[in-house]
Amino acid sequence: MWWLVWLFLAVVLGVAEFFTLTLALGLLAGAALTASIAAGLGAPVAIQFLTFAATGGIGLVAVRPIAKRHLKLMPASRDGSDALVGRSGLVTREITASSGLVNLSGEDWTARPYQEDLVIPAGVKVDVLQIEGATALVHPRDPLPDPLPGEG
Incomplete structure (x- = not known):
């Protein structure tokens, strides 16, 4: 019992x-x-x-x-668009304060420069510093070359 x-x-x-x-x-x-x-x-x-x-x-x-x-213990990995922060990508269309495209992990994302006055030409490698909605805020990995005389 x-x-x-x-x-x-x-x-x-x-x-x-x-x-x-x-x-x-x-x-x-x-x-x-x-x-x-x-x-x-x-x-x-x-x-x-x-x-x-x-x-x-x-x-x-x-x-x-x-x-x-x-x-x-916290999860070891981020998911969704947060997983893109810290990754590098390649600019496929010039990035300005109003438009631009960057290829991240095989997908094209709309992008803006992290510093608003910066213009990043196509072909430059960038790092993703932040994601705002569906737009990646990026910064060039290496210093940008000085514009040629007569250019911007």
Whole structure:
């Protein structure tokens, strides 16, 4: 009969863990399940409580800190357009404050210079510093050549 009490306790603790997400109640539910198995095998009540206490204590002391540490880890990669920040591309159409195209990861993106007064000619390698909507704000990787006399 004690195995049924432990099993009921494991279910109650498991449901409580589902709603609270504390990790502690889930570990105690596992400990109650272990005590239920001990009771089902015919262990005396004192051994059942000892099994519950030992399993719960080990879980709370050893497993919970590891699990909490893993839950706090931030994702290692960015996705969507944010993944383009920091990448390099090639200007396919001159970039000015009002228009331009850059090829990033095999796709053409509208682009503007990060510094508004900058004009970046086609064929120049650029780095993406920011994404605004569907427009990449870019800056040349290398210094731009000085314009020839008579040009802009």
